[in-house]
Amino acid sequence: MGSEPDPKYIKAWRRMRVLHRVRWAKPVGFVLLALAAVLPDVVEGHLWQAVIVAAGGGIALGVVADCVAEFLRCPRCLRRYWWGSGTNQPVLEFLGPASPPAECGHCGLPFGAERDPDGG
Numbered sequence: 001m002g003s004e005p006d007p008k009y010i011k012a013w014r015r016m017r018v019l020h021r022v023r024w025a026k027p028v029g030f031v032l033l034a035l036a037a038v039l040p041d042v043v044e045g046h047l048w049q050a051v052i053v054a055a056g057g058g059i060a061l062g063v064v065a066d067c068v069a070e071f072l073r074c075p076r077c078l079r080r081y082w083w084g085s086g087t088n089q090p091v092l093e094f095l096g097p098a099s100p101p102a103e104c105g106h107c108g109l110p111f112g113a114e115r116d117p118d119g120g
């Protein structure tokens with residue numbers, strides 16, 4: 001066979017895509033935080049407090065997703081997929097997540113590959 005998608009690969013990519021979307025909670029949280037800073041001048045009441053709580057929750061969720069993403073393993077070589085991929089730019093990554101690495105930094109498996117391109 002060898003042409004059928006490998007369920008193990010499909011599952012790994014799905015997990016990485018979901019996690020990558022969750023990582024967006026962090027930049028959204030920063031925007032909410034900035035919004036909360038100006039809200040008291042614009043809107044009466046305590047809406048800014050609710051926005052701060054939402055911002056804190058978003059940033060915390062994003063940081064947790066960042067940490068979990070670091071430990072996701074490549075379905076082929078089983079090493080940490082996001083490590084050593086050469087696409088990480090720490091400052092930009094802190095502000096907002098770039099796209100997931102295009103390939104495994106260890107074995108070069110392209111993101112989204114449905115099976116081992118070298119056979120198997």
Ligand SMILES: [Zn+2]
Nearest residue numbers: 074077104107
């Ligand atoms: Zn790999």
